[in-house]
Amino acid sequence: MEEKRLRVVLNLSVHRPNREILAGGNQLPAALKKIVNRLHKYGSPQLAFAMVASKVAILSEFDMFRKGMLEIGGMEMLRDLLKVEDAVVRKEVVTAIRGLGADEEGKTNAQSYNVPYALLECLMVSDEVLLLLDCLPxxxxxxxxxxxxxxxxxxxxxxxxxxxxxxxxxxxxxxxxxxxxxxxxxxxxxxxxxxxxxxxxxxxxxxxxxxxxxxxxxxxxxxxxxxx
Incomplete structure (x- = not known):
């Protein structure tokens, strides 16, 4: 069920007007975090985690969504998703972290949750990780x-x-x-x-x-x- 919902949201995100509407929803960041918690609890397919990260990455272009994700511990959530041993999931998570860390507030938030250290622990050196590590404190x-x-x-x-x-x-x-x-x-x-x-x-x-x-x-x- 969670995977179907995520697919619907991702499909809606293809067009910018839809992205603006989704990003403006105050409850979406908390809803995504709850979905991730349920995915962990029920041992859902790894693809579902990748879809959540992709969703965060796509909507992080909007300040309201980005700030909302940071406020509810979204950076910590993404850091923990780095532990999922799947290349696709990790690539999407790295992209999402770059999105949330687009401004100084996000970069500081990433440092406070030890995201750079988690990147080095969980991942081999890759293009995405290099670019992200370079921009983070x-x-x-x-x-x-x-x-x-x-x-x-x-x-x-x-x-x-x-x-x-x-x-x-x-x-x-x-x-x-x-x-x-x-x-x-x-x-x-x-x-x-x-x-x-x-x-x-x-x-x-x-x-x-x-x-x-x-x-x-x-x-x-x-x-x-x-x-x-």
């Missing part, structure tokens, strides 16, 4: 946990753009996360063995057109004790 514990992924982050930066799924945005996010690790403790990067190749890659990137912030981050990494 990260406390020292999260950066320490993130350092476990240092080799994967470096491999993403090393990949040639345009030859595969790596986009400039993903590369910039990976650089930003490596920068955070270096700023916290450069020695955490010592697990990376191809240091010289990595330095050459950073210099190659810096010789091109990078966003100003990324350029500054590259400069910091190159001049860190780990790289010198």
């Amino acid at each position: 990260k406390d020292p514990c999260v950066v320490d946990k993130m350092s476990d992924k240092a080799v994967e982050l470096v491999n993403i930066i090393m990949a040639e753009q345009g030859t595969g799924p790596v986009t400039p945005e993903i590369t910039y996010s990976a650089i930003s996360l490596v920068h955070a690790i270096v700023q916290r403790d450069a020695h955490k990067m010592e697990q990376v063995k191809n240091l010289e190749d990595f330095k050459e890659r950073l210099k190659e990137l810096s010789s091109g057109r990078l966003p100003t912030q990324t350029m500054l981050q590259v400069d910091t990494i190159i001049n860190s004790p780990w790289c010198v």
